[in-house]
Amino acid sequence: MKRSLILILAFFGIFFSDIFLYAQMNDNIWFDGLSRSYFVRDAVDKSQTNDTLSARNISNGYNLLDLNTHVNPIKDIEIFAQLRIRNSFGSFFGSGTEINVRQLRAKGVINNKIRFSVGDLFLKQSKFTLFNYNEELSDYENDMLKAYRDIIHYENFYTENRWRLQGIQTDFSYEFDQYIRNLSFDFFVTRPSGSLQINESTYSSDLLLSGGSMVSEINKRIKLSANHINLFELASSGTQNISVRNPVNDMSILHHFSNEKYHIEQKLQTGFSRRYWLNSELGDGIPDSISNDIKGMYFEIDNKFVKKDSSLLLSLGYRYVDPNFRSSGAQTRRLDYAAGKINRIYPIYTNMSLIRQPLFDLVSDDQLYNQDISSTLMVFNPIYSNVLPYGDATPNRVGVYLKAKSTNQNKVFLSKINAAYFQEVIGQGTEEKRDFGLLKGSFKINFHRWLNWEKELSFSTSSESEFTSRGGKTVSSVDLFSHQMNVFVNAELINRFFIQTSYKLFTASGNEFLTQRDNYGNITYFTSTQIDQKDHMLSFGTLYKFRENVYANLRHSWWGSKFTDQPFLDYNYNRLILILSVKL
Amino acid sequence: MNIKTKFILFLVSTFFLKGCTKIEFEGPSIDNLYGDFEIIVPLSITNTNPSFASNEQVGFHCEFNKPVQWKISILGLSTGALREITGFSNIIDSNVVIWSGSPSQVPFFSEEVCSIELTFENELDTIKENLNIASAKTYENGVWLEDFEDGLPTNALVYYNPDGGGMTFSVSNDDALLGSNYFKMGGRVNWDWALGNLDLPLNITNVSQNSDDLFINIGILSDLQDLHTGQFINILISEETNTPFNDNPNNNASDLFEPSMEVYKMKVPVDWDGWQLKSFRYSDFEPVTPNNQSINFSMNPSEIRAIRITCLACPSSSGNPVCPENFGKDVRTDIDHIIFTQNSSLLDQ
Numbered sequence: 001m002k003r004s005l006i007l008i009l010a011f012f013g014i015f016f017s018d019i020f021l022y023a024q025m026n027d028n029i030w031f032d033g034l035s036r037s038y039f040v041r042d043a044v045d046k047s048q049t050n051d052t053l054s055a056r057n058i059s060n061g062y063n064l065l066d067l068n069t070h071v072n073p074i075k076d077i078e079i080f081a082q083l084r085i086r087n088s089f090g091s092f093f094g095s096g097t098e099i100n101v102r103q104l105r106a107k108g109v110i111n112n113k114i115r116f117s118v119g120d121l122f123l124k125q126s127k128f129t130l131f132n133y134n135e136e137l138s139d140y141e142n143d144m145l146k147a148y149r150d151i152i153h154y155e156n157f158y159t160e161n162r163w164r165l166q167g168i169q170t171d172f173s174y175e176f177d178q179y180i181r182n183l184s185f186d187f188f189v190t191r192p193s194g195s196l197q198i199n200e201s202t203y204s205s206d207l208l209l210s211g212g213s214m215v216s217e218i219n220k221r222i223k224l225s226a227n228h229i230n231l232f233e234l235a236s237s238g239t240q241n242i243s244v245r246n247p248v249n250d251m252s253i254l255h256h257f258s259n260e261k262y263h264i265e266q267k268l269q270t271g272f273s274r275r276y277w278l279n280s281e282l283g284d285g286i287p288d289s290i291s292n293d294i295k296g297m298y299f300e301i302d303n304k305f306v307k308k309d310s311s312l313l314l315s316l317g318y319r320y321v322d323p324n325f326r327s328s329g330a331q332t333r334r335l336d337y338a339a340g341k342i343n344r345i346y347p348i349y350t351n352m353s354l355i356r357q358p359l360f361d362l363v364s365d366d367q368l369y370n371q372d373i374s375s376t377l378m379v380f381n382p383i384y385s386n387v388l389p390y391g392d393a394t395p396n397r398v399g400v401y402l403k404a405k406s407t408n409q410n411k412v413f414l415s416k417i418n419a420a421y422f423q424e425v426i427g428q429g430t431e432e433k434r435d436f437g438l439l440k441g442s443f444k445i446n447f448h449r450w451l452n453w454e455k456e457l458s459f460s461t462s463s464e465s466e467f468t469s470r471g472g473k474t475v476s477s478v479d480l481f482s483h484q485m486n487v488f489v490n491a492e493l494i495n496r497f498f499i500q501t502s503y504k505l506f507t508a509s510g511n512e513f514l515t516q517r518d519n520y521g522n523i524t525y526f527t528s529t530q531i532d533q534k535d536h537m538l539s540f541g542t543l544y545k546f547r548e549n550v551y552a553n554l555r556h557s558w559w560g561s562k563f564t565d566q567p568f569l570d571y572n573y574n575r576l577i578l579i580l581s582v583k584l
Numbered sequence: 585m586n587i588k589t590k591f592i593l594f595l596v597s598t599f600f601l602k603g604c605t606k607i608e609f610e611g612p613s614i615d616n617l618y619g620d621f622e623i624i625v626p627l628s629i630t631n632t633n634p635s636f637a638s639n640e641q642v643g644f645h646c647e648f649n650k651p652v653q654w655k656i657s658i659l660g661l662s663t664g665a666l667r668e669i670t671g672f673s674n675i676i677d678s679n680v681v682i683w684s685g686s687p688s689q690v691p692f693f694s695e696e697v698c699s700i701e702l703t704f705e706n707e708l709d710t711i712k713e714n715l716n717i718a719s720a721k722t723y724e725n726g727v728w729l730e731d732f733e734d735g736l737p738t739n740a741l742v743y744y745n746p747d748g749g750g751m752t753f754s755v756s757n758d759d760a761l762l763g764s765n766y767f768k769m770g771g772r773v774n775w776d777w778a779l780g781n782l783d784l785p786l787n788i789t790n791v792s793q794n795s796d797d798l799f800i801n802i803g804i805l806s807d808l809q810d811l812h813t814g815q816f817i818n819i820l821i822s823e824e825t826n827t828p829f830n831d832n833p834n835n836n837a838s839d840l841f842e843p844s845m846e847v848y849k850m851k852v853p854v855d856w857d858g859w860q861l862k863s864f865r866y867s868d869f870e871p872v873t874p875n876n877q878s879i880n881f882s883m884n885p886s887e888i889r890a891i892r893i894t895c896l897a898c899p900s901s902s903g904n905p906v907c908p909e910n911f912g913k914d915v916r917t918d919i920d921h922i923i924f925t926q927n928s929s930l931l932d933q
Contacts, residue, residue: 323610396610426608426609426610427609427610428609428610428611429609429610429611429612429613429614429617430609430613430614430615431608431609473615473619475614475615475618475619475620476614476615476618476619513614515611522611523610523611523612524611524612525611525612525617526611526612526614526617528618
């Protein structure tokens, strides 16, 4: 009897302890993530492209699983790890399978007051200090290309215009009864890139980015904020005696008020930057010195009018950005045309083995994009973004802008407008200044709402135009026009099953001068270039939405470019793509 | 703050920012890079009848609409002497671009008519002028000169391989660079590198220039025909101050060039036809024995005590066939007009 009792107690002890452990695992560990299957078949249209050297068609693809593990060892701390398992099509029994840790972060709260994060951080400040601006051609793009954009953004960690950096961050806030309502602080130190071996005996220095923000709500209507950021190299971590310094300070005051019908905001912000290279540790008692020292400022006033029923949003502003304003965190581009990255789809074409210029690739190839902060202005292509190549922080611009978004009450019609006029503050290569015009608009009709259909049927179109002109002498005059048009039809045939078609046409013509800069960002040369090209993309496909963020997409695209009086030859390709995306 | 105040503030900010606008532009001028070339002020010459012997100079002036690579060529119509002056600018300033009568390389100008041409890279424009040299420049203005006009200096030491053929280590007067005489240095020693050398004592203790500002100029005559491709001369300069120039009178050579002494060397391959005037900055000379820790290679021009010109050639005989293609060829590295100048080379003075 006694023995039986012990056995029963032992059984229940083990059984219930296991249940307790299982429950603890549920409380302390949880998972999410993303799974994607991706298959493409690209083919060259040899009837229109003189290319007997390239394969007629190329297929590739992969399956991947990003498993996010969240571990909460105690209530106030979470450890996050993203593990990627990727298997390329064609590989077998582990060959071609990659397993790596894609993200790792620990975050928590100290004493219920101070939050901290260590590891992979996603950081953003103001639009002039630390901001990851959207890439070109993406503003008014049709939904058919959204799957590509999602992949580009996901693979390059582009989330809410934040830069993904590795380091440590902390933030905390205070609330007050008198004078001001609250005060919040945020500080971080990150290392965008570590010391690298350049050659046998030369190592680059560690590049660090540190900063802090302070936001204070003075009263119900006024909010003050200030940001500081500094990109700098640690000369002692490499073998070079020269290291960059780029501190930027800015502040803003936001005034807002509302009534029952509308909300109005006025924001005034300004900031100052300095960038120089420090020559240090020169030996023989030579004192430290600085070179390529430039200082700049910016100023912006922005006014917003928002109707509370969301039927109208209007934003009007004036902006001045000095030619010498340099802010690495805000002016680093997602696309760097000088980085030497080549297209994955037929990078070389024709029997002359020409390097193919990208267009469709900008929409579809995530490997063309950049994740590293740059201390100097990156090279841009004026065809795709000449007005604001570095976003709102583009240096040497002064002008006004207008943005509007409107919809009717039942959201049958949606429209957006973005217009701007800017001028250079000082000329480039001539005293004459460039004038820039920008006019973008989109319009969408939800027929299903209009006709009260259950199944979705919508039509959307957009037009984006950029104008650049410079008068003066014929030799230095500029006249560039680029235009992008998108048309998209989306029809739900049966429940959650859509057929979609879209057409994108991009044209650019005129002339411009491409700017060449040295390692310290100084302009060294202007390359005169003539532009006359027309790019097109026609797509047709199906989409099945299992639920939000779980979909299967199958479509075919015909795309190509036509050049007139250019050193490139025309090309035409087509692509079949299948994407199965599951957000866990 | 009412709307009027805000509007005034906005206007003030706008004008303030407009006031910040600079009038210059970023980067190089596009006009300069891509604009058509124009001559704004034609070429003028400050002295069309210069007397270079009296240290007169000729200045050139011309102005263009953009910086270009330009070249002034001065050609002696009798001697064929040529002087080229080049630059990259939008102005040729007569205070800066001057000619003192020297050629870029020998032959030298004499009293003659010279044609002057101004040309521009990648442009078709050419401007032509003439001038007449009233008196030619002299080349004796140096801190030390040996021109062999009075034969070999009394303290000079000559050594050459007595077993060689056709050895010519003596003063001759048939084809001098300047004046009448020069030192003929050549012959044929097929089995060995060294043919011989000329050692000259010198004393320039009054020189205050550092080694960057002292130039050693020497005229060298190579083969006129049947060039010996492996021939060269070594110029050795000794700063040994404790040993007499000819400490051992039995060896036909100076004793200031031992491996234990502060001696510097310049190797000059001799592979052209005819005379050339070569100039070397003293600081470009290298220590002969750099690994000898007991020597302080401090290079002080005022301590120069001797110069040695050594004639060498790549051996070609079957016993030592380094350059067999030169077998049977005579080496010729004749020298003339060894002159030390300050601050610039002889032809740039």
